[in-house]
């Protein structure tokens with residue numbers, strides 16, 4: 596029996612050739628492929644600057660640092676996300692705060708953000724869940740009123756549009772972070788990128804990516820540099836960047852296939868699913884449905900060769916977050932979503948026959 600996971604990378608011969616070519620070149624890291632990948636991400640998203648990093652968690656960390664987040668500050672994100680969106684706030688010593696979701700989209704609800712803002716709030720980290728953009732105009736309005744920095748966690752959302760902009764253009768934010776982990780829409784193995792339109796933020800991101808090192812125009816010798824803040828080694832390698840360039844060329848085709856699969860499920864399954872807003876043209880990363888007896892369904896699906904996944908356990912219910920005073924019951928919409936959600940297979944390699952077969956198996960166990 597053919598088995599299906601909830602996600603899978605799509606790698607073809609042109610991807611393999613691009614990596615091999617770079618492995619045979621002079622630069623394995625800090626070379627021209629990283630620069631070219633950053634330029635390609637800028638061209639695709641319409642952002643001015645891009646900083647490629649070792650993974651999106653690193654990208655979120657340096658974005659939070661570049662925003663000036665630190666001890667005594669608060670950052671607001673959603674409970675329905677992967678750990679990194681909130682952990683990056685904790686990395687800086689700041690306090691993570693959550694705002695509940697809109698159950699129709701599973702995205703952070705701007706009205707809930709308003710309720711959680713205090714004197715200490717410094718950053719907002721909306722997450723474009725499943726690939727659908729958050730209501731960025733509303734979020735940007737809240738941020739502008741109070742001088743907050745907006746970091747979009749777009750780990751799910753490369754290729755997605757918000758109104759007439761690409762996610763990553765930073766039209767309604769200060770920085771956007773992408774992930775290129777294999778389950779995400781395009782991959783570099785591990786990898787991520789931060790986009791921004793601000794030269795000041797770009798310079799900070801570059802410094803935090805590489806040990807806090809600065810090299811100014813008057814430092815003419817190769818060995819001269821100054822470390823002005825505590826940075827990290829969050830660089831991407833050139834062979835990963837070469838894979839990224841090759842993958843990015845296929846992104847629009849991946850998006851079309853992902854949207855077609857979502858449309859097929861919507862039509863043929865008849866299960867409650869997320870609603871796509873008018874402002875969105877999502878490059879869907881996940882297809883979650885809501886099931887009454889989710890636990891039972893999960894195990895029956897596994898027996899039927901469908902290895903599904905749950906996205907996500909609400910972050911505020913994790914044991915580590917108890918130290919901030921969070922407990923079950925704090926964010927009822929997120930918790931109710933979690934109790935029912937399960938993500939079905941969604942990746943470009945699924946054929947029409949695969950989809951028919953997946954729908955058949957699901958209907959049988961429902």
Ligand SMILES: *Cc1c(COP(=O)(O)O)cnc(C)c1O
Pocket residue numbers: 650651652653676677679680722748750751773774775776786787
């Ligand atoms: C995958 C993911 C991340 C982390 O990405 P990595 O590249 O694995 O560090 C962050 N946020 C969200 C919403 C994600 O899904």
